[in-house]
Amino acid sequence: MHLSNQSLLVILVVGIVAGWLAGLIGDIVIGIVGAFIGDWLLPQLGLHLGTGIVELIVNAFIGAVILLFVLRLVGGGGGWGYRPRWRW
Numbered sequence: 140m141h142l143s144n145q146s147l148l149v150i151l152v153v154g155i156v157a158g159w160l161a162g163l164i165g166d167i168v169i170g171i172v173g174a175f176i177g178d179w180l181l182p183q184l185g186l187h188l189g190t191g192i193v194e195l196i197v198n199a200f201i202g203a204v205i206l207l208f209v210l211r212l213v214g215g216g217g218g219w220g221y222r223p224r225w226r227w
Contacts (some may be wrong), residue, residue: 169210170203177202 177198181188188197 169206170199173201173203173206174199175202176206180205 174195177200178195181198181201188194188201
């Protein structure tokens with residue numbers, strides 16, 4: 140199989156776009172799930188941060204942060220992207 144330079148360029152561009160879309164879709168899903176978590180959890184705790192749309196945005200943000208924190212704990216993310224350079 141012979142690939143021309145143009146074919147390689149197309150494969151690289153498609154790979155970059157696919158990776159960006161996968162990350163974007165993942166971010167959107169985390170944002171939506173986080174919004175539900177924040178909208179449910181914060182009123183349960185008696186926290187009302189703002190009113191109207193401001194409260195919804197703050198709740199969604201806090202919910203997404205909580206969700207990311209839990210996913211990092213469960214997934215063994217190593218703590219916010221920290222990777223040690225050495226191992227014992």
